[in-house]
C-alpha cells in the first residue's frame with residue numbers, strides 16, 4: 001500500500017493534520033502512533049490524569065541534571081496514545097496572548113499573526129457558550145465551562161480579585177489579564193481529546209489508515225526528498241512510502257530526535273552518534289522552552305476538596321450523571337497578571353486546585369489542602385534536545401536550563417509572594433490553615449529562591465525545538481517545510497517560534513489546523 005501523506009504522531013496537532021487531510025477522498029493518509037488507543041478510565045475521567053504518570057500511557061521523560069536546580073533531574077510526562085498529550089493534560093483551554101502571535105509574525109513567521117491564526121482557533125472550537133468574534137461553536141474540539149466547579153475554586157478566584165487582579169470571564173477573548181475559572185477541553189464532564197474530536201469521526205473514511213503501537217524510527221530521505229518512513233510495529237521493522245509528504249508531529253522532544261536520527265541537525269552532534277549528516281542545522285533541538293511552575297500549598301478547613309474525589313459517592317455521581325469531583329481538571333481556577341510593571345503580555349499565570357498538588361501529584365497529604373501554582377508564562381530561559389544515542393528506542397536527552405535567566409527567578413519569587421497574599425485575602429483567608437509549601441520558615445526572597453530551585457516543577461509545555469525561522473535561526477519555514485529537505489514538514493508544538501504566554505494544547509491544535517490548510521494549498 002502506498003500513501004500520499006504519512007503523519008508521524010497522533011497528538012494534539014498530528015491527529016488534526018491527519019483528520020483534515022483525509023477530508024479529501026482522493027488522498028490516502030497514514031497516521032502512525034507509537035502509543036495505544038487512549039481509552040483507559042484514567043484518560044477519560046478528568047480528575048485522574050496524574051494517575052497516568054509513569055504508566056504505559058506516558059513516555060516518562062526525565063531531564064538531564066538541571067544546572068540551575070541543584071542538578072535535579074526533572075520528570076516530564078508526555079502522552080503516549082491516540083490524542084497524545086491531549087489525552088493526558090489538565091484540559092485548561094488557553095490560547096496565549098494576542099502579542100505572542102504578532103511577535104511570531106514580526107519575527108518572520110509570515111501568516112502567523114494573531115489575526116491570521118484566530119480563524120484556526122475558532123475553526124477548531126466548539127465552545128459551549130456559543131460562537132462570537134473570538135470563539136467557534138461548531139468545531140471538533142469541545143471547550144466547556146467546568147461541569148461541577150468546586151466552591152473552593154470560586155473562593156480562590158474571589159481572593160485573587162481581592163488582591164487587585166480584575167475578574168475575567170474569558171481569558172481567550174479581548175483581554176487575557178484577570179482571574180477566573182478556566183474553560184476546559186471536556187464534553188459533558190468527560191475529557192475531550194483530539195482523538196475524540198478529530199480522529200473518531202474521520203476513521204470511517206476508507207482513505208485514512210491509523211496504526212497504533214507503531215514507533216517511527218526515522219524518515220527516509222532520497223536525494224533531498226522525504227519519501228517515507230521506517231517504522232517498528234508488532235516487532236517488525238518496515239518501510240512505508242509517502243508519495244507527497246511526510247509530516248512529523250511527534251511533539252517537542254521526539255520531533256527533533258526523529259529529525260536528527262534522519263540526518264537533519266547539528267552536524268558535529270550527529271557525527272558523534274554515527275548518523276550521516278544530510279542537513280547541517282544547529283537549530284534542530286535548540287531553543288527549547290517551557291513554563292516552570294512552583295506549587296504553593298496550604299491546608300484548608302473548606303469542605304469538598306479533591307481529597308474526597310475517590311469516595312464511592314463521587315464515583316457514582318460521575319458514572320451516572322458525569323458530575324462531581326471526578327469531573328475536575330484539578331487546575332480549575334487561575335489568573336494572568338504581571339509580576340512587574342509593563343504593558344506586554346502578562347508574565348505569570350496562577351493555576352489553582354481545590355486539592356493538594358505537589359510533586360506532579362505523586363505525593364499526598366493527610367489533611368484537606370489547596371494549591372496555587374505559579375506558572376512563569378513569560379519565561380526566557382532556553383534549553384535543548386539532543387540524541388542520547390543513535391538508537392531510536394532510546395529517549396532523547398533533554399535539558400531546559402530553567403532559571404538560567406535571573407529575571408525568571410525574580411518573577412517566580414514575586415509570584416510565590418503574590419500567591420501567599422491571595423491565601424491571606426478574604427474570603428479565602430477564613431478557610432486557610434497551615435502553609436505546607438514553601439512553609440512558614442521560608443521567609444526571605446533568598447530563602448524562597450533556594451526553595452524554588454529545590455522543588456520547582458513545570459507546566460508540561462515543552463515547545464520550540466523545530467521552530468519556524470530562517471535557515472540560520474529556525475528549522476522550518478513559515479509553511480512548516482523543513483529547511484534543506486523537500487516533502488517534509490513539522491506540525492506540532494516544536495514549531496512555535498517562541499512559547500506563547502499560556503498553556504500549549506490549543507496553540508498545538510491551531511498549528512495542526514493551519515498545517516493541514518498549508519499542505520492542501522500546495523497539492
Ligand SMILES: Cc1cc2nc3c(=O)[nH]c(=O)nc-3n(C[C@H](O)[C@H](O)[C@H](O)COP(=O)(O)OP(=O)(O)OC[C@H]3O[C@@H](n4cnc5c(N)ncnc54)[C@H](O)[C@@H]3O)c2cc1C
Pocket residue numbers: 008009010011012013014032033034035077078079080081082083084085086088089090091092093094214215216217249250251252254258459460461462491492493494503504505506508
Ligand atoms: C501532564 C500534562 C498536563 C498538561 N496540561 C495542559 C493544559 O491543561 N492545557 C494545555 O493547553 N496544555 C497542557 N499540556 C500541554 C499540551 O497538552 C501539549 O503542549 C500539547 O498536547 C502538545 O501537542 P503536540 O502535538 O506538540 O504533541 P503531543 O500531543 O505530545 O503528540 C505527539 C504524539 O507523537 C507520538 N510519538 C512520539 N514519538 C513517536 C514516534 N517515534 N513514532 C510514532 N509516534 C510518536 C506520541 O506518542 C504522541 O501521541 C499538558 C501536558 C501534559 C503532559
